[in-house]
Amino acid sequence: MTQQRISPIKTATAPARGPFCLVAGAVAFVGSGPGDADLLTVKAVKSLQQADVILFDRLVSAEILELAGDSAQLENVGKEGFGPQVSQEEICARLVAHAQAGLKVVRLKSGDPTIFGRLDEEVTACEQAGVAYQIVPGITAASAAVAGIGQSLTQRGRNTSVRFMTGHDMKGFADHDWAALARPGQVAAVYMGKKSARFVQGRLIMHGADRATPVTIVENASRSDQRVLETTLDRLPQDLAEAAFDGPALTLLGLAPRDSAAALYDLQMELA
Amino acid sequence: MTQQRISPIKTATAPARGPFCLVAGAVAFVGSGPGDADLLTVKAVKSLQQADVILFDRLVSAEILELAGDSAQLENVGKEGFGPQVSQEEICARLVAHAQAGLKVVRLKSGDPTIFGRLDEEVTACEQAGVAYQIVPGITAASAAVAGIGQSLTQRGRNTSVRFMTGHDMKGFADHDWAALARPGQVAAVYMGKKSARFVQGRLIMHGADRATPVTIVENASRSDQRVLETTLDRLPQDLAEAAFDGPALTLLGLAPRDSAAALYDLQMELA
Structure with a gap:
C-alpha cells in the first residue's frame, strides 16, 4: 500500500462557539451517561430540551427522559423490553427520515455513544443520506x-x-x-x-x-x-x-x- | 495466597438521591472534561456553584472557572504556568486542611479524574486524614x-x-x-x-x-x-x-x- 497523506491539518471539526443549539435537519448522537441525570453533560441536557424527536435506547433512565422538552416526540427503539423490537436498519431509516423532514433529531444512547454504542452503523446511514450529524460524548459506565x-x-x-x-x-x-x-x-x-x-x-x-x-x-x-x-x-x-x-x-x-x-x-x- | 472474600455485596456506595449537594468538610474530585464548558456534567456545574474552595489544574479552561460561585476561592495548583509550582504533597495537604476547616472543597481535574489524573495520591491523603470524599467522573479527552x-x-x-x-x-x-x-x-x-x-x-x-x-x-x-x-x-x-x-x-x-x-x-x- 502506498503511503497516503490527505489534508495534514484539518480545522473544520472545531466545535461551533456561542450558545449550543441543535440544527434542523441534522442528527445529534448524544450520550446519556450511566443513568444518574446529574451525570448528563450540559450539552446533552440542552439537546434534550431542544429536540423535536428523541430516539432512545432501553438503558436510558426515566429521570433522563423527563428532561425532554414538552413538544418532543419520544421514540423507544430499545432492543429489549416491551413492544416489538426495532431493528438496527429501522433505527437508521428513522433517523434519516426525521432529519430529512427537517426535524432536530436526537439519538440518545446510554453511556458514551463512541464506546460499545453501535454508533458507526447509524453515522454511516446519515453520511450516506447526506444528513449532517454531530456526536456529543457521554460518561461511560x-x-x-x-x-x-x-x-x-x-x-x-x-x-x-x-x-x-x-x-x-x-x-x-x-x-x-x-x-x-x-x-x-x-x-x-x-x-x-x-x-x-x-x-x-x-x-x-x-x-x-x-x-x-x-x-x-x-x-x-x-x-x-x-x-x-x-x-x-x-x-x-x-x-x-x-x-x-x-x-x-x-x-x-x-x-x-x-x-x-x-x-x-x-x-x-x-x-x- | 489464600482466597479472600470480603463483603460480597456492598450497597453503601450507591449515590445519594435528592438534589445533589456538596458536603461541608468533604472533598469532591470533579472531572472538568476536555475544555468545552458544555461538556461539563450537570453535577460538575453544581459542584462549582456550591464550592467554598476550588483547587484547579493548569488545563482547566477559563470558561469553566467562570462557573464558580461568587464567593468561591480559586486556587491554581497547576504543575506548569505562571507562579511557583505546587507539589503533589502540597496539593494533598491543602485538600485535607480545607476540608478539616469545614469547607466544601472541589478538586477540579481536567478530563476524567480516574483516567491519567493522578487521583489516587489525593484520595489516599483524604482517606488517611479521615476526610470524606466523592468522585464525579468527567468526559475524558x-x-x-x-x-x-x-x-x-x-x-x-x-x-x-x-x-x-x-x-x-x-x-x-x-x-x-x-x-x-x-x-x-x-x-x-x-x-x-x-x-x-x-x-x-x-x-x-x-x-x-x-x-x-x-x-x-x-x-x-x-x-x-x-x-x-x-x-x-x-x-x-x-x-x-x-x-x-x-x-x-x-x-x-x-x-x-x-x-x-x-x-x-x-x-x-x-x-x-
Whole structure:
C-alpha cells in the first residue's frame, strides 16, 4: 500500500462557539451517561430540551427522559423490553427520515455513544443520506463504576494503560491479549461481561493471572439502585451467579473498592 | 495466597438521591472534561456553584472557572504556568486542611479524574486524614477527540477492546503489549503522546503494524481552537513535528477522521 497523506491539518471539526443549539435537519448522537441525570453533560441536557424527536435506547433512565422538552416526540427503539423490537436498519431509516423532514433529531444512547454504542452503523446511514450529524460524548459506565468505588482506572507505577473491552463479539466470546491482561497491576473494564465471566476467568488463569486478583462488578453504576460486588478472579463466576444482578453490570478487573468510598454516602444520608 | 472474600455485596456506595449537594468538610474530585464548558456534567456545574474552595489544574479552561460561585476561592495548583509550582504533597495537604476547616472543597481535574489524573495520591491523603470524599467522573479527552472526528472507539467486527494509554511512565517511555496493538483493526488512545510519538511508531512497526495504519491527533479536543492532524503510522513523527501543536493532544491509533465529520460544523457556522 502506498503511503497516503490527505489534508495534514484539518480545522473544520472545531466545535461551533456561542450558545449550543441543535440544527434542523441534522442528527445529534448524544450520550446519556450511566443513568444518574446529574451525570448528563450540559450539552446533552440542552439537546434534550431542544429536540423535536428523541430516539432512545432501553438503558436510558426515566429521570433522563423527563428532561425532554414538552413538544418532543419520544421514540423507544430499545432492543429489549416491551413492544416489538426495532431493528438496527429501522433505527437508521428513522433517523434519516426525521432529519430529512427537517426535524432536530436526537439519538440518545446510554453511556458514551463512541464506546460499545453501535454508533458507526447509524453515522454511516446519515453520511450516506447526506444528513449532517454531530456526536456529543457521554460518561461511560467504566468511569462511573470506578468513581463509585473510590478508585482510578490508571495509577502511576501500577498501570500505564487501561482496556475497555466486551466479553463477547459477533462470533461468540471475544478473544483478547490475555497474556498481557494476566500480568499483575493490569486494569480492564469489561462491558456486558456477566455471561462471559467464566470464559474471561478461564482465559486469564490459563495465562498465569493470580487467582487472588481483585475483581469488582458494579451493577446500575451511578443509579440509586447501584450495587457493588467485591470478589476475586478465583470466585468471580460463583459470586456473580449468587449476586443475580439483573441490571447492566460493569466488571472491573484488577480493582477492589476502597473501604473509604462509602463514607461520603453515609454522610449525605445523614444530612438528607 | 489464600482466597479472600470480603463483603460480597456492598450497597453503601450507591449515590445519594435528592438534589445533589456538596458536603461541608468533604472533598469532591470533579472531572472538568476536555475544555468545552458544555461538556461539563450537570453535577460538575453544581459542584462549582456550591464550592467554598476550588483547587484547579493548569488545563482547566477559563470558561469553566467562570462557573464558580461568587464567593468561591480559586486556587491554581497547576504543575506548569505562571507562579511557583505546587507539589503533589502540597496539593494533598491543602485538600485535607480545607476540608478539616469545614469547607466544601472541589478538586477540579481536567478530563476524567480516574483516567491519567493522578487521583489516587489525593484520595489516599483524604482517606488517611479521615476526610470524606466523592468522585464525579468527567468526559475524558479520548471520547471528545473521537466524537470530533465522527468515529467510534469500538466497532462491531473491527475491535472488541480499546486501550487508553500513555506514551511514558515514571521510568521513561512506557512499554505496552505492542504485538497485540500492532494487529489490524486495533484502536488505542494515547494521552500526552507527543514526545513519545517516534517511540510508539517504532515499537508498532517493529511488531508488524501496517505503516499505512491511520493515526489522528486531536489538539485541544472540544475547544474552539481544536485542530485535527490526519496522518499514518509511517508519517506520524514528521507530521506531528510539522504541526507544532502546543496544546494538549490526544493521539488516536487506528482511526482516521470521517470526511463527513465537518459538515455540521459548517452548517452551524452558517447559522451563527
